[in-house]
Structures are given as C-alpha cells and as structure tokens.
Amino acid sequence: MVMDEGLFSKRAALEVQKNIIICNRCGQKTPKKRAFLPNQQYYCPACIMLGRLTTQHILYTIEEPNLFLDIPDPLTWKGELSKNQLRCSNKIIQIQRDNKNFLLWAVTGAGKTEILFASLADAFKKHKRVCIASPRVDVCNELYPRLKAAFECVTMVLLHGYQAEKYEYTQLVICTTHQLLRFKGAFDMLIIDEVDAFPFKDDVMLMNAVNSARKSVSSLIMLTATPTHSLMKQVRRKKLEVGYLPSRYHGHELPIPKIIIRTNWLKELQRGKICNKLRKIINSWIDNKEPFLVFVSRIDFLRDVNLVINKFVNGRCEGETVFSADKERIEKVQKMRNGTFQYLVTTTILERGVTFAGLNILVLGADDELFNSASLVQIAGRVGRSAQEPDGDAIFLCSRKKMTVVNAKKQIILLNLKGRKIKNESLFDVPE
Amino acid sequence: MCQSRINEYFDLEWVLSFQRPKKKFLCQNCKNNFVALLNYPRCLGCGRKMNEEDICVDCRKWEREYSDLLGNIALYEYNELMKKYFERFKFMGDYYYSNIFNEELKEIVQKEYGKGWLYVPVPLSKQSFQIRMFNQVEALFSGLTFTELLTVRNDEKRQQSKLNRRERLRRRQPFILNSDRRVEVEAANILLLDDIYTTGGTLYHAAKIMKDAGAKKIKSITLAR
Ligand SMILES: [Zn+2]
Ligand SMILES: [Zn+2]
Ligand SMILES: [Zn+2]
Numbered sequence: 001m002v003m004d005e006g007l008f009s010k011r012a013a014l015e016v017q018k019n020i021i022i023c024n025r026c027g028q029k030t031p032k033k034r035a036f037l038p039n040q041q042y043y044c045p046a047c048i049m050l051g052r053l054t055t056q057h058i059l060y061t062i063e064e065p066n067l068f069l070d071i072p073d074p075l076t077w078k079g080e081l082s083k084n085q086l087r088c089s090n091k092i093i094q095i096q097r098d099n100k101n102f103l104l105w106a107v108t109g110a111g112k113t114e115i116l117f118a119s120l121a122d123a124f125k126k127h128k129r130v131c132i133a134s135p136r137v138d139v140c141n142e143l144y145p146r147l148k149a150a151f152e153c154v155t156m157v158l159l160h161g162y163q164a165e166k167y168e169y170t171q172l173v174i175c176t177t178h179q180l181l182r183f184k185g186a187f188d189m190l191i192i193d194e195v196d197a198f199p200f201k202d203d204v205m206l207m208n209a210v211n212s213a214r215k216s217v218s219s220l221i222m223l224t225a226t227p228t229h230s231l232m233k234q235v236r237r238k239k240l241e242v243g244y245l246p247s248r249y250h251g252h253e254l255p256i257p258k259i260i261i262r263t264n265w266l267k268e269l270q271r272g273k274i275c276n277k278l279r280k281i282i283n284s285w286i287d288n289k290e291p292f293l294v295f296v297s298r299i300d301f302l303r304d305v306n307l308v309i310n311k312f313v314n315g316r317c318e319g320e321t322v323f324s325a326d327k328e329r330i331e332k333v334q335k336m337r338n339g340t341f342q343y344l345v346t347t348t349i350l351e352r353g354v355t356f357a358g359l360n361i362l363v364l365g366a367d368d369e370l371f372n373s374a375s376l377v378q379i380a381g382r383v384g385r386s387a388q389e390p391d392g393d394a395i396f397l398c399s400r401k402k403m404t405v406v407n408a409k410k411q412i413i414l415l416n417l418k419g420r421k422i423k424n425e426s427l428f429d430v431p432e
Numbered sequence: 433m434c435q436s437r438i439n440e441y442f443d444l445e446w447v448l449s450f451q452r453p454k455k456k457f458l459c460q461n462c463k464n465n466f467v468a469l470l471n472y473p474r475c476l477g478c479g480r481k482m483n484e485e486d487i488c489v490d491c492r493k494w495e496r497e498y499s500d501l502l503g504n505i506a507l508y509e510y511n512e513l514m515k516k517y518f519e520r521f522k523f524m525g526d527y528y529y530s531n532i533f534n535e536e537l538k539e540i541v542q543k544e545y546g547k548g549w550l551y552v553p554v555p556l557s558k559q560s561f562q563i564r565m566f567n568q569v570e571a572l573f574s575g576l577t578f579t580e581l582l583t584v585r586n587d588e589k590r591q592q593s594k595l596n597r598r599e600r601l602r603r604r605q606p607f608i609l610n611s612d613r614r615v616e617v618e619a620a621n622i623l624l625l626d627d628i629y630t631t632g633g634t635l636y637h638a639a640k641i642m643k644d645a646g647a648k649k650i651k652s653i654t655l656a657r
Contacts, residue, residue, distance in 0.1 A: 034528055
C-alpha cells in the first residue's frame with residue numbers, strides 16, 4: 001500500500017519495559033515471561049486473535065477522511081415507535097449531535113435497535129462514520145442484516161474473528177469489541193450493544209479499545225439490559241447520562257424471581273430426588289401445559305439433571321438436553337418451539353436471543369459463580385416472552401444466599417418500578 | 433485453553449508428597465476433553481485409537497512401502513479441542529502454549545527412548561520460521577537436546593494444512609539431510625519428533641532419508657494423532 005507522508009502516523013507496536021511489555025494496539029500489559037519468543041522478541045497475547053503483534057512490528061494510523069456519499073434519506077425502515085421509544089430515540093439524536101456519552105438501560109425486548117435508527121440516519125446524513133460494537137458475535141451477526149435492511153444505501157461491513165469477509169472502508173462498521181482495537185480515532189459515533197456482556201477481567205482492554213477507536217470529539221452510546229457496577233457508579237457521580245426503557249415492547253413487567261434456598265439440592269439431585277417445593281412448581285407447569293427451561297451451570301450436569309427430571313415427569317411430557325456445541329441444537333430448539341418438547345435442560349448459552357411464548361424458567365444453582373446478576377436478569381427476561389402470554393415463573397434454586405442472586409432480584413424490582421413510574425415522568429434521570 | 437480460572441486444589445497425594453504442586457496450565461474441564469491415547473488400545477504403526485491393538489489399514493500401506501513402521505507414540509487424539517490448541521499455538525503463534533504439553537512430552541521421550549537415541553525434530557521451512565519466529569516442534573519438546581539433521585528443501589513450503597491427503601502423499605521428498613552431519617546418522621538410533629501425525633507422509637519422508645543414510649532404528653513421537 002502506498003501512503004502519503006503526513007496522512008498517517010507510526011509507532012512501535014510493543015513497548016518493552018523491565019518486567020512487562022505494553023501493547024500499543026490493545027493497551028494490555030503482559031509479563032515478559034508470558035510474552036517471550038525464543039528469538040529474543042516479544043509478542044502480545046492479549047490481542048493475538050487480530051494477528052500477532054511482535055516487537056518487530058510498527059503500527060500505522062491513517063487519519064479518518066470521512067469520505068462518504070450524500071444520502072438525503074438514509075433510513076429505509078418504515079416502522080413505528082411507541083411513545084417511550086420515541087422519547088429515547090430523540091434523546092439519542094441530541095446526544096449524537098452534542099457528541100456526548102449516554103447509557104441506555106433497556107430491558108430485553110424493549111426494541112433497542114429501532115430506537116437507534118433515527119440517530120443513525122441523522123449521523124449518516126452528516127457524513128459521520130459510525131460503529132456498532134458488541135462483545136458477542138451472535139449479536140453482531142443478528143444486527144448486521146437488520147441494519148442492512150434499515151439503511152439500504154449506507155455502506156457497511158461486518159467484522160469479527162470467525163468470518164473471512166475482507167475489511168472495507170465503510171460508513172458503518174458492525175463488529176465485536178475486540179475488533180475495535182483495529183481502529184484509531186475513526187468514529188464520530190460509537191455504539192456498544194450489551195456492554196454488560198463483556199467479561200469482567202477484560203474491562204480495561206474494552207475501555208482502551210473504545211476510547212482509542214472513537215474520535216476525540218464523538219458520541220458514545222452504551223446499551224445494556226443490566227448495567228454493571230462500574231457503569232452505575234459513573235451514573236451516580238453524574239459522569240454519565242442515563243435513560244431508562246424499562247417496559248418490554250408488550251408492556252408487561254418482568255417476573256420477580258422466586259429464590260429457593262436448599263442447601264443440599266445438588267446432593268439430593270444426584271441421588272435422584274427433587275424437593276417438594278420444586279415438585280409442586282414443575283407439576284403445575286406440566287398440568288397447565290406451559291413450556292419450561294431448566295438452566296444448569298455446567299455441561300457435565302446436563303445428563304444427570306435430565307435423567308432426574310425425565311423420571312419425575314414420567315411420560316407426562318417430553319424434553320431433552322441442549323448446549324451450545326450440540327449438533328442437534330437447532331432441531332431441539334425447533335421441537336421446543338412447536339410444542340413437541342415441553343422442556344429443555346440447558347446451559348447458559350440459550351440465555352439470549354431465544355424466545356418461547358409463555359415460558360417458565362428454573363435455574364439450578366443460581367449461586368454458581370458462572371451466573372452473574374446480569375445473566376440472571378437476562379434469564380428471567382426470557383419468561384413469558386409474548387404479548388399473548390406475558391406471565392410465567394422464574395425460579396432461582398440456590399444452596400446459599402448470594403449477592404448476585406439477590407441483586408438480580410433487586411434490579412428486576414427496580415426496573416418494574418421504573419416502568420410503572422415512567423408513564424408521565426422523565427425517562428432521563430439519575431437513579432437512587 | 434478456555435480462559436477459565438484454574439482452580440488450584442490440594443489433593444491428598446500432594447499433601448503427603450511435601451512438594452510444590454506442578455504448575456498447571458489446563459483446567460480440569462479442558463484436561464478431560466483432550467483424549468489421552470495411551471489409555472486405549474492403539475495402532476502399532478501410527479498410535480491412533482483402535483478397538484484392539486493392531487496395525488491399521490493406512491499403516492499396512494506404509495509397511496509395504498517402507499518395510500519398517502515408525503511405531504509412533506501420539507499423546508492425544510487430534511479432536512476439536514486439539515484443533516483449537518494448534519490454531520492458537522501454531523497458527524496464531526502463541527508460543528507460551530507450548531508449556532501446556534512440554535512436561536508430558538519430555539517425560540515420554542525420556543521414558544521410552546532414553547540413552548542411545550538421537551532426537552531429531554521435523555524442521556520448518558525458512559519462510560514459515562520467519563513468520564512464526566519459532567519451530568513449534570522444538571517448542572513442544574524444548575528441554576531435550578536436539579540433533580538437527582534435516583532441512584526443508586528450499587522450494588518446498590511445508591504448509592501441510594493447505595494440501596489435501598492425496599497431494600500430501602504424492603508429494604516428493606520435502607527434506608534434505610544436512611551434509612555435514614551425515615556421519616552421525618550411520619548406525620544411529622533416531623527418534624523423529626513432530627507436532628501432529630496426520631497421514632504419516634512427513635514422518636516417513638524423514639525416515640526414508642535416515643534409512644538411506646544408514647540409521648539403525650527409526651521411531652517417532654508426536655503430540656497428536
Ligand atoms: Zn495487544
Ligand atoms: Zn479450561
Ligand atoms: Zn496406523
């Protein structure tokens with residue numbers, strides 16, 4: 001590639017210090033022992049999935065030229081927003097114009113993507129370059145066709161580690177948050193979807209990536225169903241503006257989870273026993289022909305749990321186990337959808353993006369370290385996901401009381417409260 | 433491998449041994465998902481899993497072609513997880529991942545082929561070495577004293593993964609014997625070391641050179657089969 005002097009800047013990829021190396025692409029520090037190559041060079045393991053950077057590399061950055069076509073009416077989507085959605089939508093247009101930061105706290109099913117459309121259209125008209133990033137590959141894959149349909153004339157590219165599509169210079173980039181490391185001062189508007197789904201330990205790397213991918217004058221919109229502690233801290237200190245969209249599109253509230261503490265539930269289950277409380281609940285689901293999902297924390301529990309439930313159900317209905325890498329996953333989920341199966345025993349993988357009408361959920365071992373408050377709220381959000389059948393139970397079975405479980409319940413109560421209050425009040429404030 | 437935190441646990445054996453635990457590079461879950469071939473009946477030629485100890489169809493072909501089998505010992509099955517491992521270690525170039533199997537590989541080499549054996553790693557082309565900056569075989573077996581007898585022919589890029597089985601088998605000799613070390617091969621016991629035993633082609637090509645140069649016994653050990 002030929003580049004004109006002055007249009008780009010360059011610097012070494014890695015900075016070598018006494019005991020650590022610092023990566024100039026991802027900002028991560030790594031002990032030399034972990035980053036060592038036998039030819040006396042170092043590499044950065046933190047962002048290796050983007051192609052290995054070593055001490056021999058130099059990073060070049062090209063200044064963003066914002067070379068985009070005039071599109072007088074970029075939004076080809078013709079849907080309608082509810083009153084609350086419209087208010088959020090207008091707010092985000094303002095944030096985008098003022099180049100500010102904003103957190104949109106919207107429950108699952110509130111129609112987050114549609115709320116963004118107007119502000120995206122506004123940005124595209126002004127030749128702004130926009131990026132929508134999510135920590136989750138499946139979210140990106142789902143967003144891309146929807147945006148393609150909503151903005152037919154806008155150039156866009158989908159980037160993540162699992163696909164071979166070549167990088168192209170486009171006005172809209174949809175990518176995983178890791179891919180943000182490839183950009184420097186590139187975006188006028190940066191949207192992060194499901195900001196809570198980012199693994200905790202990588203928070204620093206995410207923030208580095210976000211800060212360096214956006215221009216110094218730009219807007220940042222973060223979308224979440226369950227804000228993390230650090231985000232809420234910023235909100236409380238009035239460093240971050242927040243907007244709520246607590247009601248689901250069908251207007252019904254989230255189910256308040258019922259927490260059942262049963263110290264020995266795992267041992268009981270391994271002996272093939274289910275406690276009375278659970279028996280009653282599962283029986284009522286079966287009697288009312290309501291579908292239910294049983295969440296377990298680890299793949300190795302699936303089979304045993306299914307055996308016990310199968311025995312308890314005793315032919316009254318059918319069900320199966322399913323996990324992320326399950327070859328028959330799609331067929332099994334389809335059988336659940338069309339009612340052949342009344343239940344599935346599953347790992348956390350199904351928690352986002354899969355919907356069943358009138359669903360109940362049971363989490364076995366909600367206190368397991370593999371569930372955090374965010375994922376528990378997400379799981380509860382699956383319950384009763386349709387306008388016709390908005391109700392259902394969310395049961396969290398724990399061996400002890402744990403903050404993550406209690407916090408999940410608190411967040412749901414708070415969200416429902418907000419939802420009720422919001423009717424005529426402002427959507428935008430600082431929470432208590 | 434799965435990025436999950438490794439739980440260091442202290443079992444009775446460790447308490448009794450009064451030793452520091454060996455540094456663990458794998459969580460229990462990942463460890464369980466690597467299939468240790470030495471726990472199963474295997475092919476006497478290539479080390480793949482069999483219903484009973486025997487010589488597999490592929491190895492019978494090698495037997496006809498080369499008369500002697502390599503009696504390959506492979507530690508693990510090349511399954512999905514092993515594929516992931518090689519993606520990270522070899523193709524992304526995360527050198528640190530060589531630590532995961534290094535101890536085990538050294539142990540088996542020393543146990544099975546102790547004194548009187550020359551350890552000959554399968555070499556890497558100049559081009560691949562320049563990109564990767566390490567030879568993955570030498571990295572996996574590092575700590576052993578290697579005898580570097582082989583070089584990849586200049587025109588031959590050793591990019592096995594891009595060739596299909598047919599092409600791989602038909603390919604002509606990819607290695608040359610380093611001429612200054614020819615004497616060392618004569619009447620020597622040679623242990624060939626490689627990362628993956630795929631069709632056996634690579635190892636039998638190397639073995640042929642050794643045999644032609646007068647080696648006495650030729651065997652092989654790989655991480656995966
Ligand atoms: Zn890095
Ligand atoms: Zn693991
Ligand atoms: Zn064989």
